[in-house]
Amino acid sequence: MDSYTLFFTASLIGVGLYWFLFVLGSAEQKGKHAVHLSSGSISAEKVLDNYNQYSSFFRRPKEILETAEDKVPAFVDTFYNLVTDIYEWGWGQSFHFSPSIPGKSHREATRLHEEMVVDLLGSKPGDRVLDAGCGVGGPMRAIAAHSGANVVGITINEYQVKRARIHNKKAGLDGLCQVITGNFLSMPFDNDSFDAAYSIEATCHAPKLEEVYAEIFRVLEPGGMYVSYEWVTTELYDNGDADHVEIVQGIERGDALPGLRSYRDIAEIARKVGFEVVKEKDLAKPPAKPWWSRLKMGKVAYWRNHILVSVLSWIGIAPQGTVDVHEMLCKTAVYLTEGGETEIFTPMYMILCRKPESVKSS
Numbered sequence: 001m002d003s004y005t006l007f008f009t010a011s012l013i014g015v016g017l018y019w020f021l022f023v024l025g026s027a028e029q030k031g032k033h034a035v036h037l038s039s040g041s042i043s044a045e046k047v048l049d050n051y052n053q054y055s056s057f058f059r060r061p062k063e064i065l066e067t068a069e070d071k072v073p074a075f076v077d078t079f080y081n082l083v084t085d086i087y088e089w090g091w092g093q094s095f096h097f098s099p100s101i102p103g104k105s106h107r108e109a110t111r112l113h114e115e116m117v118v119d120l121l122g123s124k125p126g127d128r129v130l131d132a133g134c135g136v137g138g139p140m141r142a143i144a145a146h147s148g149a150n151v152v153g154i155t156i157n158e159y160q161v162k163r164a165r166i167h168n169k170k171a172g173l174d175g176l177c178q179v180i181t182g183n184f185l186s187m188p189f190d191n192d193s194f195d196a197a198y199s200i201e202a203t204c205h206a207p208k209l210e211e212v213y214a215e216i217f218r219v220l221e222p223g224g225m226y227v228s229y230e231w232v233t234t235e236l237y238d239n240g241d242a243d244h245v246e247i248v249q250g251i252e253r254g255d256a257l258p259g260l261r262s263y264r265d266i267a268e269i270a271r272k273v274g275f276e277v278v279k280e281k282d283l284a285k286p287p288a289k290p291w292w293s294r295l296k297m298g299k300v301a302y303w304r305n306h307i308l309v310s311v312l313s314w315i316g317i318a319p320q321g322t323v324d325v326h327e328m329l330c331k332t333a334v335y336l337t338e339g340g341e342t343e344i345f346t347p348m349y350m351i352l353c354r355k356p357e358s359v360k361s362s
């Protein structure tokens with residue numbers, strides 16, 4: 001091979017590699033590239049081990065409530081160490097679904113779904129609003145920017161706190177958005193210390209919904225509003241139907257859920273802890289367009305991502321175990337899509353509550 005051919009071949013390989021890693025591997029919302037996939041606070045050599053522990057813990061989700069309820073927050077933390085970078089890379093900074101809106105991008109549809117939260121709360125500049133289970137803060141930034149309110153986010157996962165702080169600063173919203181590591185079942189906040197609160201697709205991780213609702217009730221001031229988007233089974237779910245059970249268990253296993261609740265339980269639990277229920281509605285119901293279409297459209301992207309993750313893992317850039325985590329997410333996407341198509345599951349059962357004016361927690 002003459003030197004010209006050698007140079008040409010090497011350049012071609014170089015450009016190809018760059019394209020494969022940085023263009024194909026670029027994030028949904030710039031910022032996380034495939035070559036930077038880590039496993040949160042878990043060191044690279046422990047990823048596979050942590051993944052195996054996670055998957056055996058969530059193998060039989062319903063049994064967790066009988067035997068190991070107290071271990072759930074720690075395993076949810078492990079789960080988010082394993083998936084946070086993959087989520088950011090393949091989905092963006094908001095870890096939730098939203099109805100698709102014809103003519104609008106996923107990003108815009110996501111933002112509108114988030115802004116609806118703060119419109120329901122009626123928050124204004126100067127208010128102090130709690131985000132229970134804030135992820136890397138996509139919703140909190142949209143909500144702070146839209147309302148001018150101060151948002152305090154809490155997440156069990158330390159790595160997400162690190163990511164959220166970086167994003168808040170980059171967005172110029174660190175003056176309005178604060179994030180801390182903690183368990184929303186026992187929060188380090190004073191009684192009656194928030195004007196309003198919300199949780200987006202996060203309280204589904206709590207083994208008992210009453211525990212997280214009671215804690216949110218405690219920190220809200222009298223008259224304070226709370227909105228939650230809940231993951232639930234709908235009226236079409238039949239626990240005697242083996243296909244339905246398989247879909248729901250698939251969703252629970254791949255999303256660190258200690259048992260999905262029925263939509264019927266949500267308002268009842270909110271009332272039990274003292275809330276007045278102002279409104280409840282499944283935001284996935286028509287005329288809303290399918291929230292799962294974004295997952296279906298991603299099919300080709302999943303294969304591309306899977307090859308990318310496998311190559312990166314094989315050459316030692318991504319930690320061992322990343323391929324297993326990615327494979328779990330591919331399967332989860334299928335179960336979620338089936339849950340949406342059969343309408344036995346919704347990730348956006350909205351409940352709007354008020355803490356009565358007459359109740360002070362302190």
Ligand SMILES: C=C(CC[C@@H](C)[C@H]1CC[C@H]2C3=CC[C@H]4[C@H](C)[C@@H](O)CC[C@]4(C)[C@H]3CC[C@]12C)C(C)C
Pocket residue numbers: 086087089090091094095096097201202204231255256298301302305306326329330332333336
């Ligand atoms: C509320 C929760 C998370 C909801 C969603 C944000 C995530 C649920 C399933 C995730 C994904 C599935 C497939 C992945 C794909 C294989 C990969 O290549 C890129 C990322 C995915 C699209 C990933 C993104 C986030 C989800 C859609 C739960 C946990 C309560």
Ligand SMILES: C[S@@+](CC[C@H](N)C(=O)[O-])C[C@H]1O[C@@H](n2cnc3c(N)ncnc32)[C@H](O)[C@@H]1O
Pocket residue numbers: 073076080093094095096132133134135136137138139154155156157160182183184185199200201202203205206
């Ligand atoms: C699917 S993510 C949603 C994040 C965010 N609401 C969003 O929409 O982008 C669920 C979040 O709940 C948090 N979470 C789960 N269990 C928790 C707990 N016990 N205490 C605090 N946060 C928790 C996770 O760490 C994660 O940030």
